[in-house]
Amino acid sequence: RLVGGSSGCSGGLELKLLGEWSPVNDYRWNLKIASDGVRLLNGSSRCSGRLQVKPNPSDQTWSSVCEADLDLQDAQVVCRELGCGAPSVLQGALYGDVQTPRWSPEFQCGGHESALLDCRSSGSARSSCSPGKAAGLTCSGDEVRLVGGASRCAGRLELKVLGEQRPVRKDGFSLKTAALVCEHLNCGSAVSLQPTYVSYQSIWRIHSQCVQSGSDLWNCVSPWSSSRTLKLTCSGQQGADRQTGRPGGR
Template identity: 35%
Template sequence: MLRMMGRCPMFIILSAVVIIITADRVNVRLVGGHSRCAGTVEVLHRGQWGTVCDLAWDLAEAAVVCKELGCGEPVDALGNAHFGQGSGPIWMSFVRCIGFESTLKDCRSAGWDQNICNHANDAGVICSGVRLVGGSRCSGRLEILHDQTWMSVCDAVFDQQDAEVVCRELDCGAPVQVLGAAAFDKGDTQMWTQEIQCKGNESQIHLCPTSPSHENNCSYENDVGLMCAEIINVRLVNGNNPCSGTVEVHHRGQWGTVCGDGWDLAAAAVVCRELDCGDPVDALSDAQVGLGSGPVWMNNAICSGSESTLKKCGSVIWGFQGVCQSKSAGVICSGVRLVGGSHCSGRLEILHDQTWMSVCAAVFDQQDAEVVCRELDCGAPVQVLGAAAFDKGDAQMWTQEIQCRGNESQIHLCPTSLSHKYNCSHDNDVGLVCADRVNVRLVGGHSRCAGRVEVLHRGQWGTVCDAAWDMTEAAVVCRELDCGEPVDALGDAYFGPGSGPIWTNRMLCTGSETTLKNCGSVQWFGYDCNHGTDAGVICSGELF
């Protein structure tokens, strides 16, 4: 009996160990593709594998799947049962990932087992299975995924045609250089020694034939390195300069447009930053920009505004056709910025021929300042300063005389003329202080911290629709107005109906934004709502 009692604790401890080890199971898999890194997405839930609906399925969700499987970067997010229809339950639909999740099951969705789709809508993913390490996204030591193991590649089995495939797979430009002699340091992974025999037109390195190679003496001294061109994945066309026009995205080797449905200032901010074009002036739909050509790659882009590239934003539908009402999204970026101060004050720099240039104080006056302050969505100019008031810049010097009338919407629309009479140097860099204009206000309440929400856009005050309006959005408004914490987020024109445009429909704030205009939204300048659904806020500050 004592002997049995002595064994029981050991049995319990061992059982606990078994539970801990077996609990770390894989919760997602890809089936029906050419490798474990491509196929229909299946999720394990309640002990049963089921599929995922392709509604709102895009590269943000694909990135989480590829990361979870240790499969490198996402190449494509696919729908319409691209790899064949699955069976069993459709576990997830309308999945919304932000890209930081460790597993797909941590992403938000419409709920488990909400069967609003059928298996003809099963989502799929293609992951790269190749990566460049020790450099940048488009350069580094080459590693290939084989049998769930990342392997370094011997330079003797890799050539220019293979490099073309890898660069294409990683959504980079053409190969610039193939390097040997461990140019990006020696790897500590296993060594891939099979000869890769790409023709050069394959979409992925795993689709290239291979053959055993015994004639090469491979070691980590022979790790292959690769430099691809850093391709631009977004551009603006048909505008009056490189920083305005119809948005086009490069995907699957082809330029296509972005649907204007749901296009907003948060998405425009990502495009302007990616193109180094300053801040967004406006987000436009095909009513204001020319129609694009080619496929419509993104529909209802959902950006937080902080993404480094538009392709990292979510979208309701990626790469599907025939679902867009406003055929083309457009952007106007400022092409002007104030450096070394705040958003509305600093040393003036103007973008010219894709180069930021400092401006000589002698060629800039009060009327020019009015245009710049308006373009940056700041108030009226407070002061124009010379003598490098915000330190000397190291950019090239703009010396043409700017001749604004003062009513232009952008500085690039002002006439200029060559001027040789001024002696300009960085000691004469012009600085500008604009009034830091408030872009949101609360109207109709008992204090400035309570009332109907109104937003200033395109020089006009308009309201906000109460669709999806909650305490997260209210928190941004209260912070922007320095009104403390949100007490309530209200709808149904609680503070009375407004007038004028309804600027936003269905705001999508994270709560950390500094201004409501930096939040995403399903649609700017949309009229799915009416003034009977104007949103309101009560903040804790100035309650009486």
């Protein structure tokens, strides 16, 4: 259960074990555990991809959504639910296509709902969805950035997760994980990792073993507290920046 929040969908997480309710520690907690009901699949980050819904929490079956059954107000709810800002692109088959299973009813969101499955849906069921019409969605959330460096491809690594922008813990961060970050930013390969320090605060920790096991980067993030953060330098884009004279220019 979630307690102490503004609704039944927010608050402190508690689990009931042997008849007693106890709060859950945030250690090793990550987005893969927390997310439920809606996801974006096959995108460059958890804020882009083919939209899928899990209508029944007790059933682990995910269904794709037809492009015709999703409008801008529906997309606003999805991006908000995932903590990914506002929708920027809504188009079928941007992130691959599938034949089955499909979510049948059409969503009818007002745009103010906190979760897509809280929205009303039409009673009519769509028997099929045309090839190439599985809804693909990209939200505007700027989730990865390097700040304070000579270009956008160097600096302190920060992640925006569920609407919170925080630096990343240096300890345990591997070059393989750094390579994924540089690739995500279109900045080539990782050149160096260096410690940098901030006042002791809440930061993000990326579990490198989780990344190396093949999991998506965003499923390997958990909250942490430290003053030791990470400065990352990538190979790409720096030469172009010097030639154009524009910081982070392309």
